[in-house]
Amino acid sequence: MMPEISLNVLDVAQNSIRADATLIIITVTADRKKDTMTIVIKDNGCGMTKEQITHVLDPFFTTRTTRKVGLGIPFFQYAATSTGGNFSIDSFVGEGTMVTASFILSHIDRMPLGDMTSTMHTLITLNNRIDFLYTYTVDDKSFTLDTREIRMILDGIPLNSPDVSNYIREFLSENKQEVDQGVIL
């Protein structure tokens, strides 16, 4: 098990990277009235067949030739379903994959969301060629970071250059603070 949900996101997003995605959309939506938190990781990578989808859900299936199998997806699935939430994978070969995990916020077994700022910062600055669209919503407040917009402004300056990297971290943490008012989810 991962001690924080943000680590599950960091881990599962690696599958999208390995699937040669050029755009990864990550959405975190918490609704305290409905007592739910939903996390969606959607990519435009190579996608999977129906058969492959059942395999990635099985922690004990491994061929070691496809690196998509292992504990990453089962961990994420367990983190969601153990709170009474849901977990699903939708995928089409050549189109991409969407992983959806929903959690019951107040459930005692729900792991804390953890450091999503670090997760997004790591993904963005270490995968310079991939674009990320990240949306963080708590109740009726929300913010979005779109690396395509950043790239357009930067005009060729890499996202991992020190000033830009610091800026992205500040953008993520300040806007998160405004959205959730510092409440630990």
Place this chain on the structure above:
Amino acid sequence: MKSLEELKAIREKMQNQISLRNEGEANIRVVVGMATCGIASGARPVLNALSTAVQEKGLTNVIVTQTGCIGLCQFEPIVEVTEADKEKVTYVKMTAEKALEVVEKHLVRGQIVKEYTIQNYIK
């Protein structure tokens, strides 16, 4: 809300610098294993410590990056240091503190921290 306006200032500043950093100048690669096994054993604080320290010390010849599972899950978090014309050094069971020591001794001064290398764990 923080806007993207400030980025324009960063762009102006960087475009005025004569030499832009690029990955081609880097001759040392520091690779952190960030698969499920690595992350679950604490690779994130190690990676964060490494990239912050490398940036703060202005080590422009070092590039910090990530990789998947290299098949030594019991030794995670693993950090590999690759330098041109030198044998790869594999540090195992890393922590943020150990990582800072590696930055100071290995990346800055060129001395391998032998006690953290994998050779010290498999005898």
